[in-house]
Amino acid sequence: MKRVELIAPCHFGLESVLKREIIDLGYEISKVEDGRVTFIGDAEAICRANVFLRTAERILLKVGEFEARTFDELFEKTKSLPWEDYIPADGKFWVTKAASVKSKLFSPSDIQSIMKKAMVERMKIQYHKKWFEETGASYPVRVFLMKDVVTIGLDTSGVSLHKRGYRQLSSKAPITETLAAALIMLTPWKKDRILVDPFCGSGTFPIEAAMMAANIAPGMNRSFTAESWTNLIPKKLWYDTIDEANELVNDDIEVDIQGYDIDADVIRAARQNAEDAGVAHLIHFQQRPVSELRHPKKYGFVITNPPYGERLEEKEALPKLYSEFGESFQKLDSWSAYMITSYEDTERYFGRKADKNRKIYNGMLKTYFYQFIGPRPPKRTVKNEGEA
Missing domain, CATH: 3.30.2130.30 (VC0802-like)
Structure with a gap:
């Protein structure tokens, strides 16, 4: 071609x-x-x-x-x-x-x-x-x-590329895999830094982060419409591309990626999704409310998709939920937080004005990506060979 x-x-x-x-x-x-x-x-x-x-x-x-x-x-x-x-x-x-x-x-x-x-x-x-x-x-x-x-x-794709093939089980308001990946890429997070999602739902943020960390190509385990277009694309090119993707995978790595949710059934679903994505060994999932968000180490990242309250009965619970989130985050004094939500009172109840704010359409829903940026970690000093 x-x-x-x-x-x-x-x-x-x-x-x-x-x-x-x-x-x-x-x-x-x-x-x-x-x-x-x-x-x-x-x-x-x-x-x-x-x-x-x-x-x-x-x-x-x-x-x-x-x-x-x-x-x-x-x-x-x-x-x-x-x-x-x-x-x-x-x-x-x-x-x-x-x-x-x-x-x-x-x-x-x-x-x-x-x-x-x-x-x-x-x-x-x-x-x-x-x-x-x-x-x-x-x-x-x-x-x-x-x-x-x-x-x-x-x-050429057929089924949308956000369908990676790993998410068989979803929570009530899942974020798509493509949007989750893009939002992670908008942050300075890298695989040597801590990442916690306290509203992890079906596990999309932690799973996408783990796939990035392990260099697992998102389309490795699915099919595409154009695979049958032998008049345009030789089959060998598809095989070569998958071979290239396989060679790049490195899942024998140490990472600190965690996902919490208050719902035990949701956590079970997230674990299964991570298993299907081949990254279960890289993520720690735990049933835990946002009020118990904590971590002993410094300079971590919270990247999350908290409830928006699209239904009226859920909306009434949002002030308390966002306040608890803000109070827990305050104690992580050197951390950064990134959240996508359509809730208009986010900053008021979170207790802090965002350092940056980006408008993003999640389908037809107008949402904002709030960015609460913490301090950079000190640069690591590399000792000369032979030094103590």
Whole structure:
């Protein structure tokens, strides 16, 4: 496959984290927009992006981009794209998702059906066929309209990349794996520092941190739609990518990662999830209320997703909960705390104004990532060889 543009959607407000990840993976960024980063790659990049990126929601192979203000324009311009370069004659193809923002064309179902018809008309001409059985591999199409600009991509991932394959059991309000990973990356936490999540729920923050510490690629243990695209991506590239991921794993490490929750059933679920992720030996889970948050060592990190109180009866309990959290954290005088919540009185009851605050959309819910930054630990002095 020649060099192509690949689109990686992400959570709004976290584009800079994903951009850094893509650059670290060795690829060139071509565009950064709200909720997505576009980069240049080839067939191997599709495999590696799916397997290694922790904060992308999926990887789309960009087929085309054009302006369309009428359905006739949408039909003709979709028909003019070289679909035969991507989809074989027996391929199963459909427009799985259409999203429209500030555009004249706004009906997702109409956009989907018109684009499907246009694709069929193009492929009828190219393959000299009147009917497509669609018995082969799946080629789902996603389209996004922004101010009348239509961007079309083939979905190489299939199930969203936040589905790592380890979280079979969830707590009431789980944070997605991709969002948890991105938030950890927004902090200065590294594997040699302590990390505690006092509202760990299904264990997503501790598990994602442990996977980072052990260099376990997030997509190692799942499958992707594009694995069956043998017309575009040789199977060997997928095998090579998994081999690369396996070689990078180092789970024989010493870390201090802990997860607490007041609910014993939730802690059992978190332990099972950690087991399925291959990091159970790196995390200490314990049933414990936030009022008992403590640690004997200095310069640790609290990274957490406390209850938001989306239901009225839960909201009444939040002042006490956040006050207990704040009081416990005060005693950890050299620590830093990072929490994502939509609770508007967070700072009031936590008892401290955040040093930094970042707006992040968790799905359709507007949340804030409050950052209470503690002092840096003193630099370690490396003694010369032969010194006592």
